[in-house]
Amino acid sequence: FVFTAVVCGFTALCYAEFASMVPISGSAYTYSYSTLGEIIAWIIGWDLIIEYAVGNIAVAISWANYFRTLLDNIFESLGSAVRVPLWLATDYRTAAALAQSNPVQYAHDFGGAPSLFGHAIIFNLLAFLIVAVITVVLVWGIKESAEFNAVMVMIKILVLLFFIGMALYYVSPAKMVSNWTPFQPNGWHGTFTGAALVFFAYIGFDAVSTVAEECKNPARDLPIGIIASLIICTVLYVIVGAVFTGIIPYNELVTKLANEQAEPLTMALDRVAPPGTNWPSTIVAFGSVIAHTAVLLVFQLGQPRIFFSMARDGLLPSKFASVHPRFKTPHVTTILTGIFVGGIAAFASIDEMVDLTNIGTLFAFILVCIGIPVLRYKDPSRARPFRVPLGPWFLPALGALSCVFLMYYLPPASWWRFVGWLMLGFAIYVSYGYTRSAIGAKMGRPARSPLTLKVSALGFLVVAVGLFTIPHDLGPAALLQTAMSADADRHSRAVYGLIMIALGLLTGVIFSMSGARSERPAGEV
Numbered sequence: 298f299v300f301t302a303v304v305c306g307f308t309a310l311c312y313a314e315f316a317s318m319v320p321i322s323g324s325a326y327t328y329s330y331s332t333l334g335e336i337i338a339w340i341i342g343w344d345l346i347i348e349y350a351v352g353n354i355a356v357a358i359s360w361a362n363y364f365r366t367l368l369d370n371i372f373e374s375l376g377s378a379v380r381v382p383l384w385l386a387t388d389y390r391t392a393a394a395l396a397q398s399n400p401v402q403y404a405h406d407f408g409g410a411p412s413l414f415g416h417a418i419i420f421n422l423l424a425f426l427i428v429a430v431i432t433v434v435l436v437w438g439i440k441e442s443a444e445f446n447a448v449m450v451m452i453k454i455l456v457l458l459f460f461i462g463m464a465l466y467y468v469s470p471a472k473m474v475s476n477w478t479p480f481q482p483n484g485w486h487g488t489f490t491g492a493a494l495v496f497f498a499y500i501g502f503d504a505v506s507t508v509a510e511e512c513k514n515p516a517r518d519l520p521i522g523i524i525a526s527l528i529i530c531t532v533l534y535v536i537v538g539a540v541f542t543g544i545i546p547y548n549e550l551v552t553k554l555a556n557e558q559a560e561p562l563t564m565a566l567d568r569v570a571p572p573g574t575n576w577p578s579t580i581v582a583f584g585s586v587i588a589h590t591a592v593l594l595v596f597q598l599g600q601p602r603i604f605f606s607m608a609r610d611g612l613l614p615s616k617f618a619s620v621h622p623r624f625k626t627p628h629v630t631t632i633l634t635g636i637f638v639g640g641i642a643a644f645a646s647i648d649e650m651v652d653l654t655n656i657g658t659l660f661a662f663i664l665v666c667i668g669i670p671v672l673r674y675k676d677p678s679r680a681r682p683f684r685v686p687l688g689p690w691f692l693p694a695l696g697a698l699s700c701v702f703l704m705y706y707l708p709p710a711s712w713w714r715f716v717g718w719l720m721l722g723f724a725i726y727v728s729y730g731y732t733r734s735a736i737g738a739k740m741g742r743p744a745r746s747p748l749t750l751k752v753s754a755l756g757f758l759v760v761a762v763g764l765f766t767i768p769h770d771l772g773p774a775a776l777l778q779t780a781m782s783a784d785a786d787r788h789s790r791a792v793y794g795l796i797m798i799a800l801g802l803l804t805g806v807i808f809s810m811s812g813a814r815s816e817r818p819a820g821e822v
Contacts, residue, residue, distance in 0.1 A: 298538050300492045302531040304703060305499045307696030308662040309527045310685045311669050313520035318681050326603050329664055330610065333671060335736050336726070341664055342607045343722030347657025347715070349600035350638055352500055353428070353593060355650035357642040360589035361386050361423035366560050367582035370575050384410035385422045390646040392419045424642035431593050432635030435601070438624045449591040456584020457533055460562060463577045464540045467569040473543025482547050486706075493706040496655050498534060499527070520683040537562075544569050560585070597638065601630035611734040612726070652711035653718075659700045660715070666696035710769035717764030720757045720801075727809055728754035749808045756804030763797030766790055 326345055330338035365386040372379045383406045384392070396403040410417040481488055542550075545565045553564060562585060563578040570577050605627045608617030621628040672679075673689040685692050731737060732746045746754075768787050771779060780791035 298492075298495060298498070298531065298534040300488070301496050301499055301703070302527065302534075304492075304496075304696070304699040305527055305662075307692050307699060308666060309523050311666050311693055311696060313523050313683050314669060314681060314685050315665065315672075318679055326606055329668060333664065333668055335610075335612075335730075335734060337664065338610075339607075339612055339726045339730055340719065340722065341661055342603055342612065343719065343725075344657050344661050345603050346600065347654055347718060348500060348661060349596045349603065350634055351641075351650055351657065352497070352654040353596040353600070353634075353638045354424075354642045354645055355497070355647050355654060356589055356592045356596060357424040357428050357638060358388070358421060358645065358647040358650065360427050360586060360593065361421050361642075362560050363563070363582050363585040363589060364423055364427070366563050367579065367586055370563075370579040370582060373575060374579065381423075382409065383407055384417065384419045386424075387419060388421055388644055388646050389417075389419045390649075392417070420643045422643065425639045427590070427593065428597070428635055428639035428642055431590070431597050432631060432639070434594070435597055435631050436621065436624060436626055436628045438626055449587045449594070453584060453588040453591060454533070456581060456587065457537055459577075459584070460566070460581050461536060461540050463566060463581075464544050464569070467566075468544045473540070476543050476546050489703075490706045493655060493703040494651070495534075496659065496703060497651050499530065500654065500658050541565055597631070597634060600634045601627045604630035604634070611737065612730040614729075649710070649714075652708055653714050656704055656707050656711040656715045657718070659704050663697045663700045666693040666700070669693040708770070709772045713764050713767060713769050717761045720761035720764065720805075723805065724754040724757040724761070727757065727805075749811050753805050753808035756801045756806075756808060759797050759801030760805060761801075763794045763801060766797065767794030 326338055326342035329341040365381045365383075368381050387407075392403065392407055395406070407417060407419065410419055412418060483490075541562065545568055550561070560582070563582050566578040566581055567575065604613060604617045607613045608615055608630075617630050617633075618627070619629050620626065669685055670689040670693055727750050728746050731750065732742050734742075767776060768779060768790055771791075776791055776795070779787050780795055782788050
């Protein structure tokens with residue numbers, strides 16, 4: 298957590314400078330548009346869907362797990378045998394993995410699930426429902442949402458302090474120290490891999506900048522909000538992480554998480570509390586539900602406003618920039634975001650969503666860091682109420698390099714899916730945004746995409762399909778080796794995927810360059 302906080306700190310300073318000088322909604326998308334141009338801004342805007350929307354999917358899934366634990370504890374305390382069916386609070390892939398690793402536990406947890414055509418019906422209804430509720434709250438209005446969020450944050454902090462207090466009450470400091478041995482069970486490689494994974498916990502400080510236009514004094518308020526939120530979260534994460542790892546041994550934690558539908562904090566308290574005592578874990582489960590609800594609110598608040606900014610610049614249809622006549626909120630994009638997040642959260646696994654969110658957000662942070670020296674060079678006279686200390690190069694360079702360092706430790710699957718997502722974005726930009734953007738209109742680009750650009754978009758779409766086809770657990774070298782091996786299933790996926798990637802990339806690049814040249818008006822550079 299400390300290492301990741303340092304990495305985020307570099308980026309937070311860059312965000313603070315941008316937010317103070319470009320105080321309009323849109324987060325990193327707006328900053329990239331101001332510094333690096335339209336195409337980079339599109340990449341960032343499309344990439345930020347991963348941070349806010351896909352990240353929200355992961356949070357919704359985790360919320361469902363904690364909410365199920367809370368309800369089960371309440372029913373148990375009341376002496377009731379009623380429990381929330383796991384087939385209504387789990388995704389199919391997680392259930393299938395449990396069936397392979399622990400068939401007995403799977404039969405116990407999912408034996409009562411209904412079936413269709415011989416397959417068990419398993420979907421996360423709880424995750425879908427909480428996203429629907431959050432969507433209604435956000436369509437209702439920013440004022441109600443802000444007040445709601447403030448109350449939940451206060452409750453969250455109190456419950457975290459309660460967890461720390463109860464853990465220290467049940468477990469002596471000497472016992473905690475013994476559980477910290479070995480301190481690095483997987484060495485430095487494991488430490489940095491863990492830093493890349495827990496990066497997800499820091500996502501959100503940049504969401505402050507997505508509501509810049511709704512702040513009374515954005516030049517002052519945004520830098521304070523961004524940096525202060527990062528510092529407060531770091532202190533809480535470090536304390537909770539130290540206490541948590543001190544009350545449950547590492548090997549036991551790994552075993553439980555691999556074979557049980559358990560939530561870490563509640564599982565830890567249940568382990569150290571006296572038998573039959575579940576009220577401490579019930580309170581923590583309640584706090585976790587509140588905490589996750591607050592995160593859901595922030596993420597789903599940010600994504601529609603990024604869509605709104607992109608539509609305002611012509612990169613998306615104008616309908617995305619519409620505002621509700623009564624509530625004055627971007628209701629169209631809020632509802633679309635809710636459908637996207639809720640629909641996928643009902644069926645996706647949390648590990649896939651967390652990895653994809655991490656790499657997408659780190660990539661966005663890299664471009665934000667690069668934007669600081671670029672804008673200092675391009676527009677040195679612009680007012681900057683807050684400046685990144687130590688000049689325009691040192692800390693932004695450290696921020697970009699440290700983000701690349703964390704990306705290196707993410708699994709291959711997150712890289713393949715991330716690049717595939719970017720290819721989908723290129724297809725949309727080439728077929729729509731390039732010719733319909735505000736900049737394109739000023740430069741005299743045609744209002745409709747020419748055939749060459751449509752063919753290019755099809756090529757990028759084929760690349761995306763190829764990237765989603767290949768075995769995602771393999772790196773580049775292993776993928777090529779698999780393509781030449783005799784393993785029928787993985788061999789076919791690797792070969793077909795690589796062929797689609799090569800042909801699609803060649804088509805996309807050639808036709809996009811041809812279309813841009815043929816339709817470029819005189820004088821455009």
